[in-house]
């Protein structure tokens with residue numbers, strides 16, 4: 001698996017007003033976007049500027065099941081083997097990030113990548129009688145640069161609660177990162193895990209109302225922590241991995257309406273964290289760079305071991321294929337194509353202690 005690139009997919013939210021003349025699917029990997037040139041006052045200008053983007057796959061009119069098969073399955077199976085994995089959804093609010101990562105609530109058919117990943121992890125774990133597995137879950141929200149534990153409300157969990165120092169991203173000796181104060185929940189079955197996901201979703205909604213914030217203004221990282229060791233080898237090695245399923249905050253620029261107060265603050269934090277994410281990604285893509293600026297924001301710091309390097313990383317760029325959103329579609333695709341240049345070198349995380 002060594003030396004693979006970040007895989008980048010494009011997914012379009014279905015709409016009756018799909019901008020056929022502006023967004024052109026050339027083949028399974030290429031999309032051309034045309035944008036009308038600025039028309040000056042009174043002058044009708046039908047000239048177009050055109051851009052072509054090549055990705056690893058275009059998911060146009062594709063079911064949730066197929067999206068999981070093409071985007072999620074490989075990363076999930078890798079995580080069971082001991083490779084870190086990350087699936088991230090990026091794009092403007094309303095483009096289908098939550099639909100892709102979590103799914104439509106209440107619809108089994110339309111469940112997204114997280115519930116399908118949970119199902120597959122437990123299916124794999126049950127198949128492998130030669131190994132003992134421990135599966136733990138955590139659910140982190142990053143809102144205005146502060147860390148929120150979406151599973152903190154659950155009882156019976158050791159180590160829960162932020163403690164005196166509050167929650168923080170902590171660097172580990174092995175080069176990885178962990179979140180101090182974030183609760184980890186041991187789960188034994190798909191059902192138990194799905195219940196926790198549901199709790200976390202509820203807490204996300206409750207927190208949204210309590211703080212009067214918009215849920216598209218935060219980043220959410222659902223993590224499956226997998227640990228395994230062989231039952232048969234006498235000197236058993238412990239293998240650990242993290243599977244991060246990330247719903248990024250809406251990437252749209254606020255543009256025309258001058259935001260103020262809380263909206264302005266949220267917008268500033270999101271713009272900053274997404275631009276730091278991009279900077280970290282560009283630095284990763286540049287093989288000559290040895291310093292990657294992960295610590296500039298909570299998002300990049302929390303994803304330090306999950307963006308490049310020892311990780312299988314997949315990005316889904318979600319777009320809203322309507323003419324009114326072509327500007328945002330272009331900016332999403334530009335971000336996605338920069339991401340494609342990152343090289344990752346996944347290795348199994350092996351150590352002798354649990």
Ligand code: ADP
Nearest residue numbers: 013014092093094095096097098099100104216
């Ligand atoms: P985002 O998380 O990017 O803000 P959502 O995932 O909430 O966007 O999607 C906005 C709306 O569009 C939701 O009602 C969602 O169910 C619907 N939607 C998004 N993508 C799809 C799709 N591929 N198929 C059907 N409905 C979708």
